Amino acid sequence: PSPAGRRMTGPVRDFLRAQRVQAPVELYSDWLALGNVNEFVTFVPTADKKRFRMLLASPAACYRLFREKQKEGQGEATMFKGKGTAVARPGDVFPAGWYSGTDTKRVTINKVLSNDALAQQNQYVQRCIDWNRDILKKELGLLEEDIIDLPALFKLDKQGKAVPYFPNTVS
Secondary structure, eight states: OOGGOOOOOOHHHHHHHOOOSSSSOOOOOOTBBHHHGGTTTTEEEEESSHHHEEEEEEEEHHHHHHHIIOOOOTTEEEESSOOOOOOOOTTTTSOOTTTTTTTTOOOOOOOHHHHHHHHHHHHHHHHHHHHHHHHHHHHTTTTHHHHHEEOOOOEEOTTSEEEEETTTTHH
């Protein structure tokens, strides 16, 4: 991420400050193809004192889960089964099948774990998410116990920007 990746437009910043609820929290999102923070972070309500938990995408958690499943003998489990190439619609940000480029191949846990390029890309993405994690912990007074890491993978597009690896990820 770059310093420019954390900038809000003046009118948006002014609007948020005028509400006087809390100061805006600026996150880095320039490493994402779409640049929307909801691609890697969201919040869910809880009934405790804090009243919410932060859900954070985590390539590291995904790799841990996949290594665990591989050790359990599930390395040949097929991912994306039944996911054919979708038809692009007018206005789609990405062309059909953009999510992984693997929609016609048999993708398994073993193949993902043996893909060094994908692993390197996800190490970069994890660092980007971790920078934002630190900002959110500081600005919102969060402890690690307030954060739930969700297994997720990303891949970098031709411009070096991250897109979700799993299809139909709902933010």
